[in-house]
Amino acid sequence: MSETEFLNIRKDGRAGRITLTRPQALNALSQSMCAEIAATIDAWATDETVEIVILDAAGGRAFCAGGDIAEIYEAGRAGDMEIGARYWADEYRMNAKLVHFPRPVISFMQGYTMGGGVGLGCHTSHRIVGDSSILAMPEVGIGLVPDVGGTLILSRAQGRLGEYLGVTGARMTGADAIYAGFADYYIPEADWPTLITQLCESADYDLVDQAAAGHSSPVAPLAALQAEIDHYFGGETLRDILNALEFSDSDFAKSILAEMGKKSPLSMACTVELVHRARLRDTIENALEQEYRFTSRAVEKADFLEGVRAQIIDKDRNPNWMHSSPRDVPPAMVASLLLPLGPRALKLD
Structure with missing residues (x-):
């Protein structure tokens, strides 16, 4: 099976449909x-017979759990730093x-929607989640940064949710995703086929x-954490955030520090900076260009190879990061x- 056969692309009535078929x-x-x-x-941007586009995926476990990074890892181990750069450029x-498609694009995001899945499903005009939806930008756990335009979505989240979600890789329910600006509509998944x-x-x-109006979105657990998140993540750098967390004896602060202890210090420091830059220049082009500065260098100069080894290849969950502590990362x-x-x-054109 060729990789493009993992897609079912067709016209269905007045819609263009793209279905991921790699469950x-x-x-x-x-x-x-x-x-x-x-x-x-x-092609569909200039095809007037395609009046809307629908993105969905086969299988109940995931819309899209991320990018297929095994080839990038193997190439990097062999000394080829360019395969990763080409992959990320195509993805971006x-x-x-x-983002710029001239007609409505509707995404149905069941199960895991993470990393590259966020880039596919969360830049559309109508973003639908259900009860199984779990969204996250967990890249700092493998030595990357939130990318695929994710820093733009993070920068637009209420208060300092963007810094929190980017640095911790915390998972969101569908209701959380709506609260944080990653999704727009809660519709029970049983209703999706008819819709x-x-x-x-x-x-x-x-x-x-109309479909969403008939259903109340569940309560977002993230909303109850907003005040604490804003307090701890209001600094300009990762060190500022650490200072706020380490001088607190709250259980919430302790849990965040424990979670951050598992992530790449270098990636977390760069993530804070990238979210702040995206907030200053609020365009998808700027966010992707800034993210690419990191990701195109990540195989050679960051924690990517070690993060993938520890989390995905060997699965020992014991990465040997370049810096032992976030405080050790030089500005x-x-x-x-x-x-x-x-x-x-x-180059996006």
């Missing part, structure tokens, strides 16, 4: 899948095209609002990983 791998995105989706979005072009059929027949995106190193790339800069 055995939690619908993880390969480079060729990203390129195929991007090419399809380009797909993300930008979804999709109606959308294909009519292309009437108001049907999404100059953060700055160097986020310097402009010159002729190697991300």
